[in-house]
Amino acid sequence: MNQKKIIKQSFQVNFDFNLIFTSKLFETDNNILVDLLSSNSTSKTKAIVVVDTGVIDSHPQLKEDIDNYFKQYNDSITLEGSVLEIPGGEQSKNDETFIQSILENINTFGIDRHSYVIAIGGGAVLDAVGFAAAIAHRGVRLIRIPTTVLSQNDSGIGVKNGINYFGKKNFAGSFAVPFAVINDDSFLSTLHERDWRSGISEAIKVALIKDYSFFEWIESKVSDLNNRDKDAMNELIYRCADLHMKHIQNSGDAFEQGSSRPLDFGHWAAHKLEQLSNFEVRHGEAVAIGIALDSTYSYLKGYLSKPELVRVLDCIIGLGFNISYHQMNEQIIKGLEEFREHLGGKLTIMLLKSLGTGFEVHEMDKNIVLESINYISSYHSKKIAI
């Protein structure tokens, strides 16, 4: 009975896509989108468009621009139906009826695996639309047009999506590679201050674990970034996106089959803080504090020097991030086990051995985590007092 026959299956799948940087994508003389949509086809291609209401509110002319754009290129591309709006932020990921309405449009307008769903919005809307596009016909082509800093430099350029279920963040989702991503910097001007700042933490994160010179550059641009300098932000997004994409390319584990997720430096505490604050604390804000925490822990364990730690904390504080929240207490420790559970297998946490170089450990000393929490909170108070 245990004498068994086995057939072994083994194959590779290749994935590729372009991240394109532009400005004013829907001005009629910008042919990036029309070229992209018609690149793979000899006949007319169809697309539906889904937009974050937060984006529409700040860019009231956008729907008309989109309509005009498609009219202009009517020979080769068709906009099916009218632009579908879904609310920005976690709402879009919490309420299944939005997924349902995207699927309905895909069905009604006959969007197939060679047609397009174009999603315009913050990371949350991109996640919701991405999920619907990934499950319809086992995956129709998705073009992401991220409109926040975080989505342009991190979530929107990755290869996964997620929706909330059973009250759990990203309980459902899939790995799904977009057909293309277009970062249009003209969206960024209307971001609220918190959303402008929030995504900068992902750049600090990836700089700290992979690229010292990028960290130095961020330090040098703190006041430009605070003054909403467009060039500084464009460069930050470009370099951060590039590091993220290279990581996915070279990790050998783009679909996270293992237990390690190096790009999640600072994220175990961040996820827990988001949850403890009922998502009052934004993802990027939570990541900033998670970075502060794990950098302090690296210092207290003797991996990072004190001057190095000071540079990390000062950079984060200098950018206007709050690194002290009342929810930062012993409750945070539970985030460790939840982080392990999410990926399964062995706990794997990224720490810093120097600025620009991360390394992985498989356990954390809870007392030193608590000490780190106190350390950053009193560091913050002292800074503010000055």
Next chain:
Amino acid sequence: MNQKKIIKQSFQVNFDFNLIFTSKLFETDNNILVDLLSSNSTSKTKAIVVVDTGVIDSHPQLKEDIDNYFKQYNDSITLEGSVLEIPGGEQSKNDETFIQSILENINTFGIDRHSYVIAIGGGAVLDAVGFAAAIAHRGVRLIRIPTTVLSQNDSGIGVKNGINYFGKKNFAGSFAVPFAVINDDSFLSTLHERDWRSGISEAIKVALIKDYSFFEWIESKVSDLNNRDKDAMNELIYRCADLHMKHIQNSGDAFEQGSSRPLDFGHWAAHKLEQLSNFEVRHGEAVAIGIALDSTYSYLKGYLSKPELVRVLDCIIGLGFNISYHQMNEQIIKGLEEFREHLGGKLTIMLLKSLGTGFEVHEMDKNIVLESINYISSYHSKKIAI
């Protein structure tokens, strides 16, 4: 403005799994499952089990066997909760509440990406469970235990899943590679006659497009298969599964990003017939007639010789398949466009140039399709009259 920066992303993902053949998987001295579940882990692994009610009805001792099995190996593996039953056949794919209840069990029992969902049943139940497992935590480990001929030699060993939505078959789904598949031949003895026969058509299909000697072998085993000879069926399943898996391995397009799907010989008409008959005609039965149709078309177009066509039709009829249905009329033609739409892009249809060798065309002559329908229907009547 069109002077644009681009970052190119490109990466590979490796997938592998084993298809294991066994008998009486849940006898306590069969250690295949326990070895598999504990192979990747140093600590105790958790699993939930979902079973097709049609299987439970025919194997009433199965639930107890499963319980005893997990008790016996309690040191290394845990069965979480009790076995979840979901109805066999399309019901499981039509009604979202089943997906919901699988997701609930995954959530309640803390099944993570390194824990297991074990699905036991026909192709429909495997599809429904597979979909839920694929979206939970962006994919938890799925072990498929197919219990029908079709699922053991075709659907259960593939890399996708699907559920019905908007009344459309497989409207939603995903590409998702199982952790392992176990074919246990002891399930096959209880299949209804139609389900025993149905999956044989997939073997004929793959033999005709890829492996002449396998087709000859099937011809020689018609009466054994009709007499439900176990050894003949085991060999048929093994060879068919092997050809399917090698195809996926070597196609270079396991996730169907292109417009061609060579394993879907005979399927454009089959899908339409299933739908026109309100799924009264089973998938494998519809495939048998789809093969008859496209083989006849190949003959009428001059690709296949008459003696070759006769062998195909006689083999199919000899196995007891019906190749004439009143739904086989000009309505079927619509299946061509729907087939093209499902994959998108260019219509791509497999035909035969000889027994064992398929080739692709990009259009079909509608009049000759209609002629083929008439041809097989009168061929069938004559055969029956003899």
